[in-house]
Every structure is written in C-alpha cells, then in structure tokens.
Amino acid sequence: MEQWNIWLERDLWLNVAIVVVATALIYSVLRTLVNTLHKRLKAWSKDQDGNWQHFVAMVIGRTSRALLLAFSLLLALRLPELPGSWHSALSHTWFVALALQVALWVDTGVRLWSRSLVIGKSGGSYNPVMTTIISIMILIVVWSVMLLSILANLGVDITALVASLGVGGIAVALAVQTVLSDVFASLSIGVDKPFEIGDFVVFGEVAGSIEHIGLKTTRIRSLSGEQVVCANADLLRQVVHNYKRMDTRRIVFKFGINYDTPSDKVRQVAEKVGDIIRATPKARFDRAHFLGFDESQLTFEVVYIVLTSDYNQYMDIQQEINLQLLDALRELDVRFALPRRDLRLVGERMPVLKVDGLPQPAQSEGNDSDQRLPRFS
Numbered sequence: 001m002e003q004w005n006i007w008l009e010r011d012l013w014l015n016v017a018i019v020v021v022a023t024a025l026i027y028s029v030l031r032t033l034v035n036t037l038h039k040r041l042k043a044w045s046k047d048q049d050g051n052w053q054h055f056v057a058m059v060i061g062r063t064s065r066a067l068l069l070a071f072s073l074l075l076a077l078r079l080p081e082l083p084g085s086w087h088s089a090l091s092h093t094w095f096v097a098l099a100l101q102v103a104l105w106v107d108t109g110v111r112l113w114s115r116s117l118v119i120g121k122s123g124g125s126y127n128p129v130m131t132t133i134i135s136i137m138i139l140i141v142v143w144s145v146m147l148l149s150i151l152a153n154l155g156v157d158i159t160a161l162v163a164s165l166g167v168g169g170i171a172v173a174l175a176v177q178t179v180l181s182d183v184f185a186s187l188s189i190g191v192d193k194p195f196e197i198g199d200f201v202v203f204g205e206v207a208g209s210i211e212h213i214g215l216k217t218t219r220i221r222s223l224s225g226e227q228v229v230c231a232n233a234d235l236l237r238q239v240v241h242n243y244k245r246m247d248t249r250r251i252v253f254k255f256g257i258n259y260d261t262p263s264d265k266v267r268q269v270a271e272k273v274g275d276i277i278r279a280t281p282k283a284r285f286d287r288a289h290f291l292g293f294d295e296s297q298l299t300f301e302v303v304y305i306v307l308t309s310d311y312n313q314y315m316d317i318q319q320e321i322n323l324q325l326l327d328a329l330r331e332l333d334v335r336f337a338l339p340r341r342d343l344r345l346v347g348e349r350m351p352v353l354k355v356d357g358l359p360q361p362a363q364s365e366g367n368d369s370d371q372r373l374p375r376f377s
Contacts, residue, residue, distance in 0.1 A: 018076075019073070019076045019077060020076075022072075022075070022076035023069070023072045023073045023075075023076040024072075026071075026072035026075050026076060027068060027069055027072035030068050030071065030072060031065070031068060034060060034063050034068070037060055038057055038060045038061050041056055041057030041060065042057045055109070055112055055113075055116075058108060058112055059105050059108050059109050059112070061108075062104050062105060062107075062108040063101065063104075063105075064100070064101060064104060067097050067100060067101045067104075070093070070097045071097060074093060074094055074097070092153055092154055095149075095150070095153045096150050096153070096154075099146050099149055099150055099153075100146070100150075102146075103142055103143060103146040106138075106142045107139060107142065107143075110135050110138050110139055110142070111135065113135070114131045114132065114134075114135035117131045131190075132215065133183070133186065133187050133190060133215070148162070178233075179216060181233045182215070182216040182217070182231050182232045182233045183215050183216065183232075184233075185231075185232035185233040185235070185236050186213065186214065186215050186216070186232045188236060189213060189218075189232060189235075189236070190213075194236075194240055194242065195210055195240060195242050195244075196210065196213075197210050197211065197212065197213060198210060198244065199242050199243075199244035199245070200242070200243045200244050201220070201240050201241060201242050201243070201244075202240075202241040202243065203235070203238040203239060203240045203241065204238055206220060206222060206228050206230070207222060207223055208220040208221045208222035208223055208228060209221050211227065213232075214232075215232075216231065216232060217229050217230060217231055217232060218230050218231075218232055218235055243309065243311075244309070246309045247309055248305050248306060248307055248308070248309070249305070249306040249308075249309070249314055250286075250303065250305055250306075251303070251304055251305070251306055251314075251318065252301065252302070252303050253301075253302055253318075254291065254299055254300065254301050254302070255299075255300055255302075255325070255336065256294060256296075256297025256298060256299045256300070256336065256337040257269065257297060257298050257300070257329070257334050257335065257336060257337055258297070258298070258334070258335045258336070258337050258338075259296070259297070259298060259337070260335075261298060261334050261335075265332050265333075265334055266290055266298060268332055269290075269300060269328075269329070269332065269334060270288045270289060270290060270300065272325075272328040272329075272332070273288040273300070273302055273325060273328075274288050276321055276324045276325060276328060277302075277304045277321060280317060280320055280321055280324075281317075282306060282307045282308050282313065282317060283304055283305070283306055283307065283317050283321070284304060284305040284307060285304050286303040286304050286305060287302075287303050288300060288301070288302045288303070289301055296337055296338070296339050297337030298337070304321075306318075
C-alpha cells in the first residue's frame, strides 16, 4: 500500500507535470534558436561555399534533435527538488550528452574542411591523399577521446582498456603491414607531392597520366588506353619521370654529311643550322658544332631549347627544323651521309654462276678483261 501511496501523491505528479512542460518549452526555445541561427548564417553565406559563415552554418545544422531534447530534460530536472543521488547521475548525463554533441560538431567540421580542400571553388580537384589521411586520423582521435572520456566519467577504469587496445593495435599492424606500408607511402606522396592527378609520368615500362591517388594504390591511364594500378609503396621505389612539371625541353640531335663535302661548306652547315633554329618560334638556339669524324660521315651535334612542355608542339618544332635543314643542305649542294662500304673480290674476277636449266654464255680464254669486276663503293 505504501508503494501505491507514493504514486498517488499529488506533489510527485505536480513535479512530473512541471518537468514535462518545462522540457517542451526549453526544447522549443533551443530548437528555435538553433534553426534561426542556422538560417541566418546560410543566408549570409549564400553562393559562397568557402567562407566561415557557411562553415559555421553547416556545423550548427548538425545539432542533434535528440541531444537537444536531452539538454532540455536535464535543464527541466533542475526545477523540482530531487534526492541527492540524482545530482550525480544528472552530472554524468550532462557530460555524456555534451561530449556526444561536441563530437558531432567536430566530425562535421573535419568533413567540411577536407571536402573544401579536395574540391576547390572552381570545381577542380587535386591530390586528396594528405587531406583524407589527416581527416581520418582526426576523426579517429576525436571519437576515441569522446568514448574514453564518457567511460571515465561513468566510473569505468580505462587503464586496462587502453593497454589492451595498444596490444591489439600492434597485432593488427603486424597482420596488415603490407597495407600499412602502402598507406604510409600515400602519406609520403601527399606530403612530398612527387606527382599529382593529371601529371604525365614515366617509370619502368609504364607511361601515362595519373588518374587517381588512393590510400593504397595509384591508378594511371597509359598511352595505349588501359588503366595501370600500382601499389603506392612499389611506386615510390621507382624512379619516376614527371613530364608535366617540365617547363622547357633541351633537345640534342646529330646528323652526318658526306666526306666529300669541302671544308668551307662544312663551316656553312653549322651557321645554317643556327639561323634555322633562331628563326623558329618557341625555340632557343644553344649551339651547333662539327663534332667529329665517324666511320662514314662528318658528324654534327646540335643543341637547342624548346620553350614549351607540350609534346605535340615539340614534335611540330622538330619537324619544321628538320625540313628547313633538308632544304638548306640542298641549297649548299651538301648531301647527307649514307653508310658506305668498299668491296673487292679476290683476284678481281667475276665468279661464274651456273644455274640448271639456263643456257650458259660461251667463255673465251682471251677475254679475261670481261670477267673483271669493277670496284663498288
């Protein structure tokens, strides 16, 4: 009967009514304040996704309704007189609710920050490896600290838990060391930036453009069209040639002319080459010299700079220089050298070839001069 008398007390139901009404009023006020602030900040940051008003508006928009209701209830419970044991429980509940809400705000802020870095204002993207790794690490730390703080506030001994997590982390690291090596390699790529998305790279037998840089692999679109997937750790062990960051090209090429060319015309060849390159747009002449005497040619070495990194423009410039060089040598009556060999038969006689089924020419002993073979060169 005493238990029923407790439930029939008027003060108890009065306090319950006060808490319910106060919770509803406080929740309405808090919800209105949050919504008003969110709408005002969104209005100020309209069409400006990168400013701080938009950032704060998105963070405030992540405020949990359930946690707002919990805050309202906790505030309303301060109105009636409660037993002393309730105050300790309410303080723990306050901490849990506040920790959860702060973690949600930080989570939203980190995600917005990483997205704003990966996707710029112009819509273009760049290497997201560093941002992704940092955001994941921050989120892991935030939620881990939140969970451990709540457990410690509730009276749970977290020392043994932290120690067991450390031992478990070591075991997991040993089990997935290959994956971790690729992850740390991606972190190195993000920090050092040897290449970025869109760069044209060459390493080993692979040549192509970087399409994606992930936590474990990097994907490259090769010249033949297929996608090459390479582990980040293996990629960093290679010597990577990044042609996208090349501002100019230094071109060295050689050509040879005939040994019969007079020395005065040999001098004119080097001058002609210099004049041709100087007259070519986006090309800077460096030097042109008669290099030396090779087996069947007089060799020239030419060096010039192409003032662009575009490969197609480089090929157009090289083609124009080659065509003008061909015309200039023809004007000078100078011929390009061809491989040359002197042949001499032993005895200087033409060998007689006999073929079955074909008539053989009559041979006269006195006509040896007809069988002699002239020298070929």
